[in-house]
Amino acid sequence: MKQKLLLLICFVAGIGFSQAQGLPTNPEPGKCYVKCITKDEFKEVEETIQTYPAYTTLQVIPATYKTVEERVLVKEASKKFVYVPATYETVDVPYVKQEARTDLKVVPATFGRDSRTFEIYPKTSGWEYKVLEDCPSVNKDDCVAACFVEYPAQSRDVSFTTLSSDASTNSVPVPEQTTTYKKRVIKTPARMDEIEIPAEYTTIKRRVVDTPARTETNTIPAQYQTVTRTVLDKKGGITTWEEVDCELLNPNVLPVFYELGSARLTSSSKKTIDDTLLPILSDSNVSIEIMSHTDSRGNDDFNMSLSQQRANSVVNYLVSKGISRSRLTARGFGESRLTNRCSNGVECSEAQHQRNRRTEFRVISN
Numbered sequence: 001m002k003q004k005l006l007l008l009i010c011f012v013a014g015i016g017f018s019q020a021q022g023l024p025t026n027p028e029p030g031k032c033y034v035k036c037i038t039k040d041e042f043k044e045v046e047e048t049i050q051t052y053p054a055y056t057t058l059q060v061i062p063a064t065y066k067t068v069e070e071r072v073l074v075k076e077a078s079k080k081f082v083y084v085p086a087t088y089e090t091v092d093v094p095y096v097k098q099e100a101r102t103d104l105k106v107v108p109a110t111f112g113r114d115s116r117t118f119e120i121y122p123k124t125s126g127w128e129y130k131v132l133e134d135c136p137s138v139n140k141d142d143c144v145a146a147c148f149v150e151y152p153a154q155s156r157d158v159s160f161t162t163l164s165s166d167a168s169t170n171s172v173p174v175p176e177q178t179t180t181y182k183k184r185v186i187k188t189p190a191r192m193d194e195i196e197i198p199a200e201y202t203t204i205k206r207r208v209v210d211t212p213a214r215t216e217t218n219t220i221p222a223q224y225q226t227v228t229r230t231v232l233d234k235k236g237g238i239t240t241w242e243e244v245d246c247e248l249l250n251p252n253v254l255p256v257f258y259e260l261g262s263a264r265l266t267s268s269s270k271k272t273i274d275d276t277l278l279p280i281l282s283d284s285n286v287s288i289e290i291m292s293h294t295d296s297r298g299n300d301d302f303n304m305s306l307s308q309q310r311a312n313s314v315v316n317y318l319v320s321k322g323i324s325r326s327r328l329t330a331r332g333f334g335e336s337r338l339t340n341r342c343s344n345g346v347e348c349s350e351a352q353h354q355r356n357r358r359t360e361f362r363v364i365s366n
Contacts, residue, residue: 043233052223063213069205077199086190092180100176110164121154256314256359263309265317273317277361281318287327290314291360295353296335296343308332310359329364 128149135143254276256269265273281288292311294303311330319325335343338356342348 044228044230046226046228048224048226050222051225054222055220057218057220058215059218061214061216064210065207066210067205067207069203071201071203073199074202075200078197080195080197082193082195084191084193087187088184089187090182090184093183094178094180096176097179098177101174103172103174104169105172107168107170109167112162112164113159114162115157115159117155117157119153120156123151123153125150252361254314254359254361258310258313261306263306263313265313270317273314274321277314277318278321278323280363281323281327285327286363287329288318288361289329289331289364291362292330292332293337293356293358293360294335295356296338296346297353300335300344304332304334304336306332307334314359 126149128147130145130147131143137143255272257266258264258269277288280286290311292307292314294307296303308330309332311332315325315328315330318328335356339358340348340352340355342352342356
């Protein structure tokens with residue numbers, strides 16, 4: 001729902017300030033003004049429209065047939081292949097049964113005898129002391145003689161075996177051994193002989209189109225109708241100022257009643273609307289906001305929905321009286337705007353609950 005901006009204009013500034021703000025140029029002290037936007041103006045025009053297009057009907061003339069004879073192929077020509085096997089003959093094929101080789105014969109080594117003289121102890125010499133016999137001195141050392149003795153080297157002959165010739169081998173050739181085996185070889189190779197098999201034909205009868213199907217056309221004219229439609233005659237949107245009673249800018253309670261749990265207006269409520277709201281809407285271009293409320297009894301969501309339906313009922317009734325819906329706004333508040341302490345769970349009298357079950361209106365800018 002488009003938010004409506006409520007304008008309460010009081011004479012508190014000079015004309016120059018009013019003109020700068022786009023306000024009424026000649027306001028009167030103590031008067032209130034509401035900003036209005038002129039509505040689009042429409043007019044009715046007549047227009048001829050096509051309600052059914054012209055079209056063509058078609059009548060089909062079926063095709064006719066005739067019988068013809070035709071020679072057709074029932075078996076295609078083909079080929080047959082006859083297999084002629086190969087013929088063989090037997091031949092001797094030589095091969096090496098055992099390859100030639102070379103054997104080796106060992107010639108043993110030969111030996112001789114020889115000898116050699118070796119010095120087994122070297123030549124030596126040195127001093128030797130001898131005690132003289134029949135030494136007259138009591139001190140034996142007085143009877144000792146020193147002799148320088150030399151001994152010749154000692155030798156020995158050693159015999160040994162010598163190598164005359166080392167071991168070796170002699171090559172002994174052994175010739176190869178040959179023989180033959182029997183082998184069957186192709187004398188004439190296998191082949192395929194090709195034999196032609198002719199095609200087969202027969203004669204058939206069939207029906208063919210003699211004259212093709214065709215259509216005959218018939219044109220049906222279009223149908224027209226004159227209709228009256230509403231078109232835009234003058235574009236609105238011009239801002240004007242309407243003088244209103246200042247009290248109408250605040251929420252005003254309407255003594256509007258409904259059937260229990262229903263949004264249907266009673267006869268007395270419709271009369272209240274006729275006497276209160278219709279004159280305001282008919283004598284000016286102002287817009288009205290309808291606000292419906294419930295008491296706190298019952299389900300909160302149900303009360304919110306019921307209050308919106310009741311506000312819609314007032315708007316729909318005004319529309320049925322010729323008021324443009326664009327000048328009317330319906331808002332349901334359920335039990336969200338109680339005027340006293342009678343909220344959920346609070347015991348109140350019926351009169352206290354009645355003050356909360358109200359429908360209000362106020363003038364708003366459009």
